[in-house]
Structure formats: C-alpha cells, structure tokens
Amino acid sequence: xxxxxxxxxxxxxxxxxxxxxxxxxxxxxxxxxxxxxxxxxxxxxxxxxxxxxxxxxxxxxxxxxxxxxxxxxxxxxxxxxxxxxxxxxxxxxxxxxxxxxxxxxxxxxxxxxxxxxxxxxxxxxxxxxxxxxxxxxxxxxxxxxxxxxxxxxxxxxxxxxxxxxxxxxxxxxxxxxxxxxxxxxxxxxxxxxxxxxxxxxxxxxxxxxxxxxxxxxxxxxxxxxxxxxxxxxxxxxxxxxxxxxxxxxxxxxxxxxxxxxxxxxxxxxxxxxxxxxxxxxxxxxxxxxxxxxxxxxxxxxxxxxxxxxxxxxxxxxxxxxxxxxxxxxxxxxxxxxxxxxxxxxxxxxxxxxxxxxxxxxxxxxxxxxxxxxxxxxxxxxxxxxxxxxxxxxxxxxxxxxxxxxxxxxxxxxxxxxxxxxxxxxxxxxxxxxxxxxxxxxxxxxxxxxxxxxxxxxxxxxxxxxxxxxxxxxxxxxxxxxxxxxxxxxxxxxxxxxxxxxxxxxxxxxxxxxxxxxxxxxxxxxxxxxxxxxxxxxxxxxxxxxxxxxxxxxxxxxxxxxxxxxxxxxxxxxxxxxxxxxxxxxxxxxxxxxxxxxxxxxxxxxxxxxxxxxxxxxxxxxxxxxxxxxxxxxxxxxxxxxxxxxxxxxxxxxxxxxxxxxxxxxxxxxxxxxxxxxxxxxxxxxxxxxxxxxxxxxxxxxxxxxxxxxxxxxxxxxxxxxxxxxxxxxxxxxxxxxxxxxxxxxxxxxxxxxxxxxxxxxxxxxxxxxxxxxxxxxxxxxxxxxxxxx
Numbered sequence: 001x002x003x004x005x006x007x008x009x010x011x012x013x014x015x016x017x018x019x020x021x022x023x024x025x026x027x028x029x030x031x032x033x034x035x036x037x038x039x040x041x042x043x044x045x046x047x048x049x050x051x052x053x054x055x056x057x058x059x060x061x062x063x064x065x066x067x068x069x070x071x072x073x074x075x076x077x078x079x080x081x082x083x084x085x086x087x088x089x090x091x092x093x094x095x096x097x098x099x100x101x102x103x104x105x106x107x108x109x110x111x112x113x114x115x116x117x118x119x120x121x122x123x124x125x126x127x128x129x130x131x132x133x134x135x136x137x138x139x140x141x142x143x144x145x146x147x148x149x150x151x152x153x154x155x156x157x158x159x160x161x162x163x164x165x166x167x168x169x170x171x172x173x174x175x176x177x178x179x180x181x182x183x184x185x186x187x188x189x190x191x192x193x194x195x196x197x198x199x200x201x202x203x204x205x206x207x208x209x210x211x212x213x214x215x216x217x218x219x220x221x222x223x224x225x226x227x228x229x230x231x232x233x234x235x236x237x238x239x240x241x242x243x244x245x246x247x248x249x250x251x252x253x254x255x256x257x258x259x260x261x262x263x264x265x266x267x268x269x270x271x272x273x274x275x276x277x278x279x280x281x282x283x284x285x286x287x288x289x290x291x292x293x294x295x296x297x298x299x300x301x302x303x304x305x306x307x308x309x310x311x312x313x314x315x316x317x318x319x320x321x322x323x324x325x326x327x328x329x330x331x332x333x334x335x336x337x338x339x340x341x342x343x344x345x346x347x348x349x350x351x352x353x354x355x356x357x358x359x360x361x362x363x364x365x366x367x368x369x370x371x372x373x374x375x376x377x378x379x380x381x382x383x384x385x386x387x388x389x390x391x392x393x394x395x396x397x398x399x400x401x402x403x404x405x406x407x408x409x410x411x412x413x414x415x416x417x418x419x420x421x422x423x424x425x426x427x428x429x430x431x432x433x434x435x436x437x438x439x440x441x442x443x444x445x446x447x448x449x450x451x452x453x454x455x456x457x458x459x460x461x462x463x464x465x466x467x468x469x470x471x472x473x474x475x476x477x478x479x480x481x482x483x484x485x486x487x488x489x490x491x492x493x494x495x496x497x498x499x500x501x502x503x504x505x506x507x508x509x510x511x512x513x514x515x516x517x518x519x520x521x522x523x524x525x526x527x528x529x530x531x532x533x534x535x536x537x538x539x540x541x542x543x544x545x546x547x548x549x550x551x552x553x554x555x556x557x558x559x560x561x562x563x564x565x566x567x568x569x570x571x572x573x574x575x576x577x578x579x580x581x582x583x584x585x586x587x588x589x590x591x592x593x594x595x596x597x598x599x600x601x602x603x604x605x606x607x608x609x610x611x612x613x614x615x616x617x618x619x620x621x622x623x624x625x626x627x628x629x630x631x632x633x634x635x636x637x638x639x640x641x642x643x644x645x646x647x648x649x650x651x652x653x654x655x656x657x658x659x660x661x662x663x664x665x666x667x668x669x670x671x672x673x674x675x676x677x678x679x680x681x682x683x684x685x686x687x688x689x690x691x692x693x694x695x696x697x698x699x700x701x702x703x704x705x706x707x708x709x710x711x712x713x714x715x716x717x718x719x720x721x722x723x724x725x726x727x728x729x730x731x732x733x734x735x736x737x738x739x740x741x742x743x744x745x746x747x748x749x750x751x752x753x754x755x756x757x758x759x760x761x762x763x764x765x766x767x768x769x770x771x772x773x774x775x776x777x778x779x780x781x782x783x784x785x786x787x788x789x
Contacts, residue, residue, distance in 0.1 A: 063093040067102050075601060076637065077667070077705025079109045100129030104138050107145060108567050114701060116148035136165050137566050144176070152180035168558045171199030172571070175210065182217060191217035191226065201555050201575065208234050208243075215250070224258035245271045245280025252287065265293055272299050282307035298325040301334070310342040329355060333368070345376040363389055363398035370402065374409060383409035390425075400430040404439060411442070420446045437464065444470060445760060453477040465491040465498040472502065473756060495620075497772040500779055501756070512778060513651040513728030518642045520786040521635045527627035532591075534625050538617060539587045547592045554579060564600060570668045576602060580609045587616050594631045603636055603665035626784055633780050636665050637678075637706055644710050648718030653785060654728060655714060657777040658735070661770060662713075667706050676703035679713025689716055729755040732774055737767045 070085035086109065089102035103126030107119040123142040130138050143158035156177060163173045178193035194214035198207040211234050218227035231251045238244045248271035255264035268284035273296060275281050281303035288295050301316035317335040320326065336351035349372060355365040370385035386406035390399045403426040410419035423443040427436050444459035444467075453474040460471040472487035491502035503509055532543040551557055556579040563572035576597060583589040594609035610631035614624060621629060635641070635656055645652040662680040663669035675682045681689065683700045689712045690698035702708050720731035720739060730752045734742035743750060745761040752758045762768045 061088075061092060063089045063096075063098045063102075066092070067098055067105070070102070071105055074105060074109055074112075075706075076640065077707035077709070079112050079705065083109050095129065097129055097131065097134075100126045100138075101134070102126075104130070104134075104141060104567070107138075107141055111145060111148065112701075112705070114699060116145045119145035120149055120151070136162055140173075140566055147176060147180055147183075150183075152183045156180050168555065168562050171197045171202060171210075172563075174199075178213065178217075187217040187221035188223065191215075191221060191223070191230075195230065201559055201578075203574070203578065204237065206574075208238060212247070212250075215254075219254050219257070224254055227254045228258075241275040242278040242280060245275035245278040245284070247280075248275075249280045249283045249287070252284065261291075265291065269293075269295075272296070272303060276300075276302040277306045278303065279307045282309065296325065297323055298331070301338075305334070305338050305341070310338045313338050314342065329359070336368075336372070340372060340376065345372065345378070348372055363393040363396050363402075366392070367398050367402060370405065374405065379409050379412050383413065387422075390422075394429070397430075397433065400426055400433040400435050403429075404435040407439065407442060411446070416446050416450065437462070437467075441467060441470070444474070445757075448474055448477075449757070463490070465494040465496060465502070469498040469502050469505075470756075472505065497776055500776045503779070509779065509782065512775060513654040515651040515653060515782075515787045516649065517646070517652075517787050519635065519638070519652045519656075520788060521638050522626070522630070522785075527625060531625040531627035535587065535591065535628075538619075541588055543588050543591050545592055545595045547596055548586075548589050551579070551583065551589050551593065554582070556582065569601065572600075573602060573605060573666075573668070576605050577608070580605060580612065584612045585616065587613055590616070598631065598634065601636070603634055604663070604669070607632055607634065607660075607664050621780060629780065630784055633660065633777065633784055634665060635781075635785060637710060640707060640710055641714075644714035648714045648721075650714060650718055650721065651728070651778075651787075653781040653787065654774070654778050655717065656785075657774045657781055658717065658732065659710075659713065660777055661774050667704055667709070676700070677709035678706055679709045679716075681709065681712050681716065685716065686712060724750050724752055727752045727755060727758075729758055729771065732771050733758075733762060733767055736770045737762075737764055741767070 066085050066089050070082045070089065073079075073085065074082035083106060086102045086106040090099045093099050093102075103122050107123045110116070110119040110122065120142060123138055123145065127135050127138045127142065139158045140162045143155040143162070146152070146155035146158070159173050159177050159180070163170060167173060174193045174196035178190045178197060181187070181190035181193060191214045194210050194217060198210040198214070200207075202210075211230050215227045215230040215234070218224075218230060228251065231247055231254065234247050235244065235251075238247060248267050252264040252267035252271070255261070255267060265288065268287050271278075271284040272281045272288065276299040281299070285295060285300045285303050289300075297316050298320035301313045301320055304310070304313035304316065314335065317331060317338055321328070321331045321335065325331070332351055332355050336348040336355075339345075339351060340348040349369055352365055352369045352372065355362075356369070359365060366385065366389050370382050370389060373379075373385055374382035383406050386402040386409065389402035390406065393399050393402075403422050407419045407422035407426070410416075410422060420443055423439040423446075426433070426439040427443070430436055440459050440462070444456040447453075447456035447459065448470070457471050457474040457478075460467040460474065462468070468487045468491035472484040472491065475481075475484040475487060485506060488502040488506050492499050492506070504512060528545075535543040547557075556575040560572045560575040560579065563569070563575070576593075580590070580593060580597075583593065590609045590613040594606045594613065597603075597606035597609060610628065614621075614628070614632065617624070633656075641655060641659075642652050644650075645655050659665060659678050662675075663678050665678060667678055669678070669680065670676050671680055673682060676686075681703050683703070686700065686703050687698060690696070693711070693715060695708075703712070717731055717735050720734040720742070721728060723739060724730040724734070724742070724746070730742045730746055730750075733745060741764065745758055745763070746752050747761075759768075759771065762771065
C-alpha cells in the first residue's frame with residue numbers, strides 16, 4: 001500500500017448518495033424519533049475525492065460476490081479499497097438486503113478509519129433494509145458509532161433496544177451505556193450500569209475494573225455509602241498488594257469527602273503499613289503527612305522508593321535508621337540501593353562499606369559493592385572489586401560468582417587474556433559450581449576468537465548441545481570435519497536453538513533465511529483425515545472439526561459468537577481465550593476450537609488451542625502430522641506475505657516465523673512498549689516508515705491493519721537486512737532491539753562475518769530469545785511449506 005491508494009476520509013456524506021435515494025423513504029419512523037438523528041438534507045458532496053468515485057461497473061457483476069470481496073479486503077486492512085467496493089455494491093443493488101449489508105460493512109470501515117460520524121450517516125440510511133436480527137446488530141453498531149462521535153444521547157436508545165431484545169452481552173452493553181451516561185453527567189445511572197457490567201463471564205480483573213468505575217461514579221454523584229460498599233466488594237476479592245493499596249487509598253478519599261476523617265486516616269494507615277512497597281502506599285503517605293498525622297518512617301521510605309521517588313525516600317530511611325525501625329543491615333542496604341537509584345553511587349558505596357566494617361566476614365557486602373559499580377557502568381572498578389572478593393574469600397561459593405562476574409567485566413573492557421584467566425580459575429577451583437560450565441563456554445569462546453581452535457574444542461567437551469555445537473565449529477576450523485560432524489550429531493540429540501543450528505550445519509536443510517520466491521501452502525484440509533485418525537489412536541476418542549455440544553452451549557462460546565456476528569472480532573478474543581483455557585484438558589474440544597478459531601481469523605487463539613493439544617500429546621514435533629503442525633505454525637495472508645517479501649528480497653518463511661513470534665498473527669496485538677499489529681511496529685517507527693514509503697495519511701491506528709502492518713514490517717526488516725549485508729541474524733536482532741545495538745553486537749560494524757559469534761554477542765535476554773525462537777520456528781515452516789522461485 002502507498003499514499004496514492006490512501007484516500008482522504010473526511011468527505012463521508014458523499015458516500016450516502018448511493019444509499020439514500022432508495023433507502024430514506026423506507027426509514028422506520030422510530031429512527032427519526034432518536035435525539036440527534038435526521039436524514040433530512042442529505043446530499044452528495046461535491047468535495048468527494050477522485051479515489052472514491054466509482055467507475056462504471058459491468059452489469060454482469062454479482063453484488064454478493066463484490067460484497068464478499070469487500071469484506072475480505074477490509075479484513076486484510078485494505079480499508080479504502082473495501083469502501084470503494086461497498087459503494088459499488090450499493091450502486092448495483094439499491095434498496096436490497098445486500099445493499100444494507102454493504103452499508104454495515106462500510107460503517108465498520110469508517111470506524112476503522114476514525115470517522116464515526118460517516119459511519120452513523122451510512123447506517124442511519126440503511127438499517128431499514130436489513131432483516132430483523134441483522135437490523136438489531138446494525139443498531140448496535142450505529143450506537144457505537146454515535147457514542148464515538150460524541151452523540152451519547154442518540155446512542156442510548158439503540159443500546160437499550162438491543163438489550164431488551166435479549167443478548168448474551170448484557171455486561172458489554174451495560175459498559176457502553178455507562179460510558180454514555182457518564183459523558184452526559186448522569187453519574188447515578190452510570191454507576192448502576194457499571195455494576196451491571198461486572199458480569200460473571202468476564203475475567204476477575206475486568207469485573208473489579210467495572211466495579212471501580214462504578215465506585216467512581218457513585219462518588220461523583222455524592223452517594224458515598226454506595227461508593228464505599230462497592231469498594232468493599234473489590235477489597236473482598238482483590239489479592240495483589242499494589243491493587244489493595246490503591247483501593248484502600250481511594251476508600252480513604254471517599255470517607256474524607258463524606259466527612260468521616262478518622263475512618264479515612266485508618267484506611268490510609270492500613271494501606272501504608274500493610275502494603276508499604278506499593279505506589280498506593282505512597283499516596284496514602286502523602287495524604288497522612290498533609291493531614292499532619294503520625295507515620296512510620298520505614299513504611300514511608302519503602303513507599304516512596306516503590307513509587308520511584310528515591311530522593312524523598314532517603315531522609316525517611318535515615319530517620320528509620322536513627323529510630324532502629326528494622327535490623328540495621330537491612331536498613332543500610334535499602335538506603336544504599338535507594339542512594340544508587342537517586343544517582344548517588346559514591347554515597348551508596350559508602351553506605352555498603354559501613355556494612356563491610358560491621359560484618360567483615362560476610363562476602364555478601366563486598367559482592368554487592370562490586371555489583372553496584374557494575375550497574376553504574378563503572379566496569380573497571382567493578383572488575384577490581386570482584387577480584388578482591390575472590391581473593392579474600394577463596395573457598396566460599398561467592399568467590400565463584402565473583403570470578404564469573406570479573407570475567408564478564410574484563411571481557412567488556414576488552415581484556416580477553418585476563419578474562420580467560422578468571423574463567424579458568426573458576427573452572428579449576430569450583431568444578432562443581434553451577435557457573436563452571438558457563439565459564440568453560442566463555443573461556444572456549446575467547447580462545448576461538450583468538451584463533452586457538454584446538455584449545456577451544458578441548459574446553460568445550462561435554463554433552464551440552466551448546467558446547468557440542470561450538471566444539472564442532474572449532475573442529476571444522478582446523479579441518480577436522482569428520483569430528484565436527486560427530487559433535488554436531490551429538491548436539492542434534494537435544495532440542496532448542498543449538499540443536500537446530502547443528503542440523504543446519506550438517507546440511508540437507510538449506511541456509512537460514514536464504515529462500516526467495518512464493519511459498520506454497522497446502523490446501524486447508526490436506527492431511528486432515530489422517531491427522532484425525534492419528535489423534536484418535538492416541539486419545540482413544542473420536543476427533544472431528546465439529547464443535548462438541550458442550551462447547552457450543554458454553555456461555556463463553558455464545559458470547560464470542562455474538563461478538564463475531566456484530567463484527568467485533570477484537571472483543572471476541574476475550575471470551576474465546578477463556579474458552580480455550582476452560583477446555584485445556586479436552587483434546588477433541590481443543591482440536592475443534594483450533595479449527596473454528598482459525599476459520600474466524602483468530603489465529604493467535606487457534607495457535608494457543610493447537611499448542612494446548614500438542615502439550616496433551618507430549619510428542620516431539622517431528623512425530624506430529626503436518627496438518628496439526630500447520631495449526632500451530634499457520635501462514636495467514638499468504639499472498640500478501642509473498643508479495644511483500646519478494647519486494648524486499650526477504651525469505652517469506654523467515655518473515656512468517658518473525659510475525660508469529662511478534663504477534664502470533666493477532667492483528668490487534670499491543671505490547672507493553674505500545675508496539676502494535678501483526679509486525680509489532682511502535683508508533684514512532686511507524687511514522688518514520690510512513691515517510692519513507694510516501695504514506696502521508698498515516699495514523700497510529702493504521703498499524704492494526706494487516707496490509708499496512710505487513711508492508712511496514714517487511715520494509716523495515718528488509719532495510720535492516722540490507723544494512724547488514726544481507727545477513728538475517730543481525731537484521732532480526734536490529735528489528736527487535738534497534739540497529740544501534742545490533743551494530744554493537746557486530747563489533748561496531750555492519751559487517752557480520754560469523755553469525756554464530758554475532759549471536760553469542762547479544763547481551764539482551766529478550767533479543768536472544770527472540771532470535772532463537774524465530775530461528776527454530778523457521779525450520780518447522782521449512783518442513784511444512786514449499787517455496788518456488
């Protein structure tokens with residue numbers, strides 16, 4: 001997709017022209033009675049952009065087929081193209097049910113483009129064309145569009161009609177009504193609806209979230225007793241310390257406003273003393289101090305530290321130390337750590353030195369000082385401090401840890417010979433310690449980098465797959481290829497990244513990320529009968545794609561189906577995720593659910609159901625029929641993936657493995673870092689890509705559109721691959737952690753001669769796991785899908 005295909009979406013009224021002519025006279029008078037809704041005066045817009053003007057359509061075109069195509073394009077995120085087709089359907093079949101359905105699809109498209117007013121205009125004209133059941137669903141969509149357009153008074157009657165007709169979504173309707181009443185300032189009605197929204201078929205966190213909203217509106221309405229009763233309901237089920245502290249603080253606020261100050265103080269004191277290591281406790285401390293109430297110094301110190309306010313915490317720790325509010329060692333350690341968090345590393349070290357003087361025989365304190373320097377980036381001082389610990393406590397287990405950390409610091413400083421000495425000392429003095437094997441690996445790696453391949457191979461003796469992989473690499477370097485292959489065969493006996501890499505080196509599988517061309521996905525039912533027979537043999541129960549009756553009758557399934565019928569796949573994920581968990585030990589149910597969810601485009605949940613099924617089997621992937629593996633390793637958006645990968649010269653199966661790792665093919669996925677969509681592009685990166693690809697109309701919400709997400713993700717990965725000379729390993733690392741970190745792991749260069757050394761240089765656990773999982777998934781994709789040039 002590019003900017004030329006992206007149309008301006010402001011000229012919504014013009015889209016009504018194809019509908020209003022045949023629809024407005026049939027509009028039910030009830031709609032006209034809804035506040036704020038009117039069909040009068042609707043005219044085509046002279047400002048309609050050229051991209052939205054439909055060219056003459058041959059009369060032989062089937063409106064139903066065009067509607068199906070429009071729905072497909074919208075599902076893939078080609079929203080503007082879908083809008084054009086929806087309009088064509090209206091022109092071909094005015095005044096028909098198909099035209100009404102097309103208007104519903106168009107309304108969804110406008111909402112996806114952030115144009116709720118356009119959606120309301122389209123739907124208002126078309127609802128009368130729909131059969132009763134579909135009309136009710138259309139009214140629900142219209143209510144959502146009105147609410148998003150700020151027309152809450154107009155939305156409420158439609159929500160009420162939908163609820164009165166009978167629905168499995170009472171709680172979701174109540175939540176929407178509550179938001180409308182709140183917007184209108186009707187806080188009592190809002191609170192009542194929020195309490196109704198805390199339905200039993202929602203997760204506990206969703207239920208308490210709705211109750212918290214209800215308490216807020218009871219509070220705003222001045223109904224303090226109702227607010228307090230609702231907060232008590234939350235406290236009765238809340239278990240997490242941070243959340244209990246927050247609710248206790250809010251309870252105190254309500255009590256204060258109700259004039260019950262002594263009870264408010266009691267609740268704040270409970271939050272502070274019972275849950276001091278929480279942000280809510282810091283709010284309680286602020287409230288108590290503002291009221292001039294006495295507080296426990298140690299609790300206040302811990303609360304401010306937990307809230308990320310270390311400078312405010314320091315004097316309270318000092319006061320607690322004077323008051324001997326806790327064991328001195330614990331207080332001094334906490335004070336040292338808090339000084340470090342405030343940026344006073346020297347002060348933190350001085351505080352720890354007090355502990356060393358008071359308890360000279362305890363290696364924990366000098367070891368903590370060494371770690372303090374390492375965390376502060378004072379690598380030389382850290383290496384020296386670790387060396388002192390190892391020398392002062394030569395026979396203690398802490399000495400082994402100190403030698404290990406000393407070696408890592410020395411490596412960071414480029415002092416490889418000294419680092420090697422530290423690792424060898426650890427291996428010699430502590431051969432049974434858990435760090436001995438890690439030290440052997442690092443020592444071997446240092447020798448390997450220095451060209452001492454024979455010595456490296458000797459250090460890598462052992463039955464660990466990682467050691468065997470590298471032993472083979474070292475032996476291959478000195479021409480001992482037969483011995484290298486033996487080592488790699490040894491590595492393949494296990495699972496994981498090292499085993500997969502050894503298989504690649506043994507040959508016969510091709511090279512990672514080297515395929516170019518179109519991949520061929522087998523038919524959706526290919527191998528299904530054989531897979532079901534295989535499952536029946538192992539479970540002793542019949543398997544079928546038909547959902548069992550107990551699944552179809554489950555309230556969670558009924559909710560999910562209704563949400564899908566409304567066109568709300570994003571919200572349907574919630575009940576279906578709970579449903580998969582509910583049947584996680586039922587093989588036939590998981591199998592049928594996996595197929596159903598795949599058919600509905602809920603690929604992440606289909607993968608989860610498939611993984612649960614394979615976990616019940618306990619079989620290695622090599623023994624699982626390909627049909628079942630394709631559930632867990634799917635290839636949705638196949639044509640689009642192939643096209644984008646060809647454009648960017650990417651291996652399409654590697655790209656599929658990456659998308660699977662990023663989002664499990666969940667188009668609505670959002671990470672803690674606000675990365676969004678199939679390829680998990682963060683908004684700032686997306687804005688930069690949009691400039692490069694000449695996509696001027698970019699909105700952050702566009703990242704949830706599969707077509708755009710795949711385009712942006714493929715382009716960005718392709719850019720990283722080109723930067724690193726066609727190497728996929730560093731490109732993936734750059735995609736996850738940024739090109740700057742990838743260059744650092746490549747030794748400050750964009751030239752990666754040895755991908756194995758590059759992989760071992762990655763010092764972010766998340767990025768190592770990311771690259772490992774994509775690499776291992778890739779070979780499964782290679783087994784399941786063919787690629788032709």
